[in-house]
Amino acid sequence: MKKNTLKKNTSLFYNEERILEEIIINSSGKEIPLVKDYARLLKQTKLLVKISDKQQYQLTELAEKIKIKNQNLIELDREKNDFLGIVAHDLKNPLNAIQGSAAFIKEALEELSQKEILELIDMIEQASRQMFFLVSNLLDVNAIESGKMNLVITTIDLLPILQNLLIHYKARLKAKQISLKLHLSESKYLVLADQNILYQILDNLISNAIKYSPLNKKIDIYLGKELKIVRCEIKDEGQGLSELDQNMLFNKFTRLTAKPTANEHSTGLGLFIVKKLVEMMQGEVWCESKLGDGCKFTVTFPISS
Missing domain, CATH: 1.10.287.130 (Signal transduction histidine kinase, dimerisation/phosphotransfer (DHp) domain)
Structure with a gap:
């Protein structure tokens, strides 16, 4: 059997001085570096190693x-x-x-x-x-x-849900002397959505319109159909939003410069939740506004053919 041989005066790594001075060549021809001074090797702070x-x-x-x-x-x-x-x-x-x-x-x-x-x-x-x-x-x-929000997507008529919500808000509308008008072009608005989530989304958007509207103003809600979506627009005559507020509108824990007009409470989470829930149902939501000129929130849902 062929013994290991020693190859003298060979260095693998270089610095200011040679560290590895010898290589053992084993019987299969493989070169194995032999470190002569481990302590000196560990002390080197400028060791240059070639990497691919x-x-x-x-x-x-x-x-x-x-x-x-x-x-x-x-x-x-x-x-x-x-x-x-x-x-x-x-x-x-x-x-x-x-x-x-x-x-x-x-x-x-x-x-x-x-x-x-x-x-x-x-x-x-x-x-x-x-x-x-x-x-x-x-x-x-x-x-x-956490991805634990379970949706049950079915064909739902959006209109009865919206009408029930408006009945629920009659007292608040009366207290702030706000008139609300629903504009319809169809008798049915069938969408693909989770019924409870759909209610929650519309509830939040209508609640916000009332919350940020001063006394004696009006709110208009428009329902319309397009090729693949049902569109709901909620327009108020409130304070409107600055560009800065609009950029932060759907963020979590957002505190806007616009404030509720009758000391109503806001958690800073509602619109963040709305956006996430709408997107989970393959819809979209956005806001158009000018400071001092109210807001128009638009939300769309996939149409059910």
Whole structure:
């Protein structure tokens, strides 16, 4: 059997001085580097290693992936801080209202009239509803982002859903003296959608139109059909939106410069959820607005033939 032989005075890596000085050639002809001084090798800080183009590409690609991951972590940390701040603020206020109203009823029950008690109960109910909406929105966001939002797509007539919503909002419209008109060109508007999600989308858009409309204004809702879609337009005469607000409109935890006109509550999540849900049903939603000239929200759904 052929023994290993020693090839003298051969270097694999170079720096200011030679580190690997000898190579063993085994019986199969394979060269095996022999390190004579490990300590000296580890101390070298300027060791030059030849790498292939493929290895260079892989290193560059890995560095880019690490950079993207780092940016994602920074964004997640920012969202976490936004989330904690908004939840703390939006839960603290209604909880204070509930606690204060309940404590006042308990302390002054014998002195309060029935009307005053009912007013305090209304405050508790409103604060509870506010917290319920916030928690519901947070659960929706979690379901959407984790891919756990299950849709049941069927053929639905959009018109009865919209008409039921308008009945639901009669009291709010009356309280703000807002007139609402529904403009129709057909008797049916069949779409492919999830019924509950469709209701939630239209509910949010109509609620926003009322919320941001001043007293004595009007809201117009137009339904129309095109070749492959049903279009719903909701136009109000509110404050309108700046370009900055429009750019942030469908973002998560958005706080706009435009404010509700009767101290109504906003979680900053509604339109983010609307956009995600519309897109999940293969539709589109967008807003057209000028500051001081109201808003027009348009949402489309796939038509059911």
